[in-house]
Structure formats: structure tokens, C-alpha cells
Amino acid sequence: MSTHIYNPFSDFRFDNQTCFLSGQPLRSADEQIQVFPHWLMRRFDLEDKPFKLLDESIRTYKQLQLPCATVVAERIAELDRQVEQAFDSGYRVVKDLDSVLLFQWVAKLVYGVVFNEIQAGIRQQLLSGEAMNFSQVLAHKFKNLHLMLQSLIMPMQFDGATPFSVVVAHVDNPQDTFSYRDEINTLVYSLRMNDFGLIVCLQDNGTNNIYHGEYLEKVNEQVLHPIQFEELCARYFYSAYLFSRLPEYTILPTPDRVYVEPMPLADMSMRPMFDHWQIKTFGQVLENFWKPWGYSLFEIIKNPEHPMSFLLDDRGDFIPANTISLAKE
Template sequence: MHTTLYNPFTDFRFDNNSCFLSGQPLQSVDEHIQVFPHWLMRKFDLEDKPFKLLDESMRTYKQLQLPCATEVAERIAELDRQVEQAFDSGYHAVKELESVLLFQWVAKMVYGVVFNEIQAGIRQQMLSGEAMNFSQVLAHKFKNLHLMLQSLIRPMQFDGAIPFSVVVVPVDNPENTFGYRDEINTLVYSLRMNDFGLIVCLQDNGTNNVYHGEYLEKITGKVLHPIQFEELCARYFYSAYLFSRLPEYTVLTTPDMVYVEPMPLASMSMRPMFDQWQVKTFGQVLENFWKPWGYSLFEIIKNPERPMSFLLDANGDFIPANAISLERE
């Protein structure tokens, strides 16, 4: 492996003629991979299910693809095999996976969705004849995500704070559960399947795990009910939205290694690292995550001083999963 980094955002190169990760020219249109791994799509029968892009256009899961050089595809296939084996074994095997490996697996899917979104935007721009209006903040985030994803094919070392947060918890899921969410604006992801749940904040330098430290401490060693995991997800998705920093990284490239180190998240304006938590807004997020159980915003924030929670009781203690009753009074 060599250490030359590729940045597609320099000249906004998102065609199908060069590898999405390495930038090297491709020899044929057959050099591509799926955004979502074959084994995941087969397991949950996702291939022909609809996937809506931000411009409201529809794809199927199997139509989401990435132009990819053969040697890069082989490295990604190796990663997929490791993850598939762990996921099939269950929570304990997933918990043993290195956090960098889980980050890479999730980042490839999230960036894959981003790549397809950008391609759709470019097509729309060409049809309309208007200039492409792309957020510089998002371009900055996606460039850094792409940089770190190159750890799959470049020798890369993360110094200082790890650039991401990873949470793996045991969940008592019904059989054949597949709960997937991502939010590309804030780069947060969740997955619930088999006997576990996974949450990854892809570019927060570990701050969301610190922010939710009390909850993580109280659920340690506990098996969660699905509604409890979705509540934890809602907290992470909302705090990722409240995160007020745009992380910067120093990148040092040597002949043998790429060193990536997060820069301090301090702000000259003294603005808090997370904006103020608004109960009503969180309630709206939670209502969305709790849709399978039908709880309304009114029920969730009926007492705004103590919003509904299935994770912690009025004393702040963990509620055991087997004590949860979802029947309405």
C-alpha cells in the first residue's frame, strides 16, 4: 500500500470512470461495487426495496453502486467478510471488532450514499442548466470522511482523539429485525439486527459518547428492549444535530504512513460544544424513532420537565427490559 491520498472534492470528480476511493482510472464499466453489501441485502431481502434520495428520486438498494478498482473492491470484500462473520455470530463477536473496522464498514456505506446523492445532484444540475449549489460545510465533512475511509487502502494512524464514536449494545430484537438509519448531514448512523444495536457518529472526535456518558454507564452490561435502543439512537441523532463544531484534522503524509490527528474543538466564541437541548425538538425526534410503537409527541412531552423514557426511571435508574410494558393505560 502507498500513502498518496485522493481528494475527489478538489475538482468535484464523481463520474464512473475513476475509483471512488483511490481515484485511479477504471478499465471498464463492470468495475463497481454495491453501496450495501450483498450479504446484507440478501439476508433482509433488500435488493429491490426502494431507497429515496434527497432529491425525492427513487432507487432500489441494489441500484446504489460505486465505481471501484478491483484491488479496492477486494479490500472492501475482505472487510465485509469480517463484519458478516461477526454479525452472524452476534453481539459478543461484534463487540470484539475493532472500532476502526466498524467505522470503515459504516463509512463506506454512508459515503456510498453521499456519492450517489452527489451524482444525482450533478445530473439534476445538467438537466436544469443551473450551477451546482453545494454546501461548503458538507463538502468539508465529506472530504474528511473520504480521507479517513482511505485507511482501508492506505497505512493510516489516528493520533490523539479517535475521530468517531462507536456504540455496540445487546438488544432483544425480534427475529429478522432490520432497522437502518443514517443522517448524512450530521454523519450519524444506526443499525439494529440479530441480537445487537450499533450507533456510529462518523466525525465527532468521540464527543457524543462523552455527552451521553451517563446513559452509556447505566446500560453497561444490560440487554436493551428495542424501544430502549431506539431511544438511545434518538438521543445520539439529536445530539449530533446539536454538535456545534466543524472538526478539522492535521494530516501528515510520510512515505510509510499517513498520520491523522484531530485539532482541538475549542471555539474562540466560547459557544458550547453542543447547542441547548430542547425538550420539544427531542420529543419530535423520539416520536419518529418510536413510530413502530405509535407514541405521539403529546404523550412523549406531556410532562416537559420529565419527557417519557423507557431507558431511565424517575430516579435516573435503568429500567430492565423485562419490566417494560407497552400497553396503554
Template sequence: MHLYNPFKNFRFDNNTCFLSGQPLQSGDEQIQVFPHWLMRKFELEDKPFKLLDESIRTYKQLQLPCATAIAERIAEMDLRVETAFNNGYKAVRQIDRLLLFQWVARMVYGVVFNEIQAGIRQQMLSGEAMNFSQVLAHKFKNLHLMLQSLILPMQFDGGMPFTVLIFEVDNDGQTFNYRDEINTLVYSLRMNDVGIIVCLQDNGTNGIYHREFVEKVEGRCLHPIQFEELCARFFYSAYLFNRLPEYTVLPTDEQVYVEPMPLADMSMKPIFDPWQVKTYGQVLENFWKPWGYTLFEIIKDPENPMSFLIDGEGSPVSGSTINLPKA
């Protein structure tokens, strides 16, 4: 089994398949970063997408060079995910977690690929050397490796390298709320009657960290403000996660074996940095923007920051009792 690592020679041109590394026959061999069905459904094609260098693209301008056979495999995955989302929460719950990871990873890595291309162009214009974080290169290399499970038989031993959570959310019919944070590789999406949170490279630790909250809302239909509160918790803990996961990778003739290495290190330091209520409040204020809650209101009682997920006794709040717009 041959694994492709574009970070080895920093190859991010449009003549090489982004996933397999094979040379492309023509400039037409490209796919969209965001699935066609998603862009059509929410009329995203011509909406602006801001890159880190402040340049603006439209959603449909974000593309990936991709060999035809691999584009077909990705189209097949998109169709399966589209069908599930169109059939609602119960159908999405049935999707294999690895497939959902691959679907999200393609979008997140696609954005990363376009960011890197923009950075290379900027560097060529300025004549300065490309300054690329080794930590980010390490994370993105591993994300790209795991995304190759789409095209190569890959077995994950000793647990999955990601967290995927799916919730039923009482969304407004036109809702499309997508966020990603590429530095910490965390992602959320709210649409139809579904909300998903994906930590793309945490070996499942964020799910364990928030287990108490997740178990309390399990099986309940959430009000959007409750789902956004959960997102804030996961986005903040992904920021507090202070390990750089390493993986043992063994390619054989039959398949590739990937095993996460233990996250415990010699320092015995906890895996997550200390939770700071004020910083969490700032994150939550951002996620709750549609409802206008301020940081002052959120952390008025620092021991018990404002929550729509649990009440003062720590019991789960029913989404149907929350009288706020669905936003």
C-alpha cells in the same frame, strides 16, 4: 503516501475509483453501496431507496465505481463483519472499532456519492450551476479521507475522530432497522441481537455527552424501544453539535498521520447548542413510531420527558420488564 480528494476537482464519474482516484479499466469495476450479504439476508435488493431529489432507486442500484484490488479489500471487510453479526452481539463487540467505522463509512459515503451523482445529473438537465454546501463538502472530504484508512496505513493520533457504540438488543428475528443522517453524519443499525450507533465525525464528543446514559445501560440487554431512545438522543445531539472538526493530516512515505484539532474555539461557546425538550420529543416520537407514542405523551412533563431507559429516580430500567412488542 498519496491521498485522494474527489472534492478538489469535484470528480464523481464512473471511470474513476471512488476511494483511490485511479482510472478504471471497464464499467464492470463496481461494488454495491450496501454489502451483498446484508441485502440478501433482509431481501433488500429490489426494495426502494429514496434519494434527496425524490428519485427512487433500489438498494442494488446504488453502486460505487471501484478498482478491483480495492473491491477485494472491501469484500474482505464485509466478510469479517458478516461473520461477527452472524455470531451475535459478543462477536460484534470484539470487532475493532476502526473496522466498524470503515464498514459504516463505506455505506454512508456510498449514499453521499450517489446523491452527488444525482445532483450533477439534475444540474446538467436544468443547466443551472451546482449549488453544493461548503460545510457538507468539508465533512464529506474528511469522511472520505478517513475511509482511505481501508487502503492506506493510517494512524490516528490524539483520539479517534468518531464514536462507535455497540449494544445487545432483544430484537425480533426479522428486524432490520437502518437509519442515517448524512448532514450530521450519524448512523444506527438494529439487527440480529445487536444495535450499533456511529457518529462518523465528532471526535468522540457525543459519547462523552451521553456518558451517563451509556454507562447506565452498559452490559444490559435492551428492549428495542430502549435502543431507539438512545438513537434519538444521539441523532438529536449530533444535530446540536455546532463545531466543524478540522484535522491535521501528515502523509509520509510509511503512513498517514491524522490528528483532530481541538474543538474549543475563540468564542468559548459550548460545543453543543442547548437541549430543547420539545425538539428532542419530536425526534423521539419519530424513533418510537412503531409503538405509537405521541409528542404530547412524551413531553407531558417537560422536566421529565418519557423514558424507557431510566425511571423517575434515574435508575436504569431492565429491558425484560417492558411489556411492549419488539417492533
């Protein structure tokens, strides 16, 4: 198996004639795969539902596609089969999945959305005649995400800290729940379905799990009410925004495999790794995650010293899900 690393950001190649992951030329326009796997779209009737891109244009889920060589598509299909089987089996099996496998599956979804966003941006640029204005910081993050996603098609070893954080929680979801979120600027993702919830920070070197260590310790193996899981998600999405580092990686390709090792996150300026947690800003994030239950920012931060929480009580103890009674349900 080749260990040649492909970097589409070196010449900004995001056409439909080149495999998105391997960079090899495609023989036919039919060599495409879905960003969201068929089984997931069928399960939750997503094919024709709207998906809004950053330029405000609307696609359907099934219109989000990736140009993909057959050999790469086969490897992704194999990954999808493993994940589908685990997701169908539920929390216990998902919890036992290799974290690298979960990272790969989520990374393919998120990068697939990124790829479609970039293509939309290129089309908009051609229509307007203006130069493409693309953040170098985002290009750096996406390039690293794409590189790590190539672990699907080449031997790759992550040395030292893993480049990502993964959380799998046991959630008492209503039947047919499907709640998906991603934030491509900070590369954080969440999914809630079946009897579990999944949070993945795709490029933080595990720091968000350390940052929220107290919460993870207290919710470990507990069954969460959906509003509790969404609160945990809000904490991760906000801390991913506060994360003040741009991770760098040492990449060592050898004939046998590619070695990837995170470089130290130390900063010469001595700036904290996470910016200051602002209660009001977090309250705004939480208000968004709690939309299904209708809690307003005013209610959430009415007492700024103890903002509303369904995860921990005022003593810092876990609130059992079966004791939660929501007036707004």
C-alpha cells in the same frame, strides 16, 4: 502500499470512470461494487426495496453502486467478510470488533450513499442548466470522511482522540429485524439486527460518547428492549444535530503511513460544544424513532420536566427490559 491521498472534492470528480476511493482510472464500466453488501441485501431481501434519495428520486438498494478498482473492491470484500462473520455471531463478537473496523464499514456505507446523492445532484444540475449549489460545510465533512475511509487501502494512524464515536448495544430484537438509519448532514448512523444495535457518529472526535456518558454507563452490558435502543439512537441523532463544531484534522503523509490527528475543538467564541437541548425538539425526534410503537409527541412531552423514557426512570435508574410492558405492541 501508496500513501497518496485522493481528494475527489478538489475538482468535484464523481464520474463512473474513476475509482471512488483511490482515484485511479477504471478500465471497464463493470468495475462497480454495491453500496450495501450482497450478503446484507440477501439476508433481508433488500435488493428491490425502494431507497429514497434527497432529491425525492427512488432507487432500489441494489441500484446504489460505486465505481471501484479491483484492488480496492478486494479490500472492501475482505472487510465485508469480517463484518458478516461478526454480525452473524452476534453481540459479543461485534462488541469485541476493532472500533476502526466498524468505523470503516459504516463509513463505506454512508459515503456510498453520499456519492450516489452527489451523482443525482449533478444529473439534476445538468437537466436544469443551473449551477451546482453544494454546501462548503458538507464538502468539508465529506472530504474528511473520504480521507479517513482511505485507511482501508493505505496505512493510516489516528493519533489522539479517535475521529468517531461507536456504540454497540445488546438488544433483544425480534427475529429478522433490520432497522437502518443514516443522517448524512450530521454523519450519524444506526443499525439494529440480530441481537445487537450499532450507533456510529462518523466525525465527532468521540464527543457524543462523552456527552451521553451517563446513559452509556447505565446501559452498559444491559440487554435492551428495541424501544430502549431506539431511544438511545434518538439521543445520539439529536445531539449530533446540536454538535456545534466543524472538526479539523492535521494530516501528515509520510512514505510509510498517513498520520491523522484531530485538532482541538475549542472555540474562540466560548460557545458550548453542543447547543441547548430542547425538550420539544428532542420529543419530535423521539416520536420519529418510536413510530413502530405509535407514541405521539403529546404523550412523550406531556410532562416536560420528565419526558417519557423507557431507558431511565424518574430517579435516573435503568429500567430493566423485562419489566417493560408496551400497551401499543
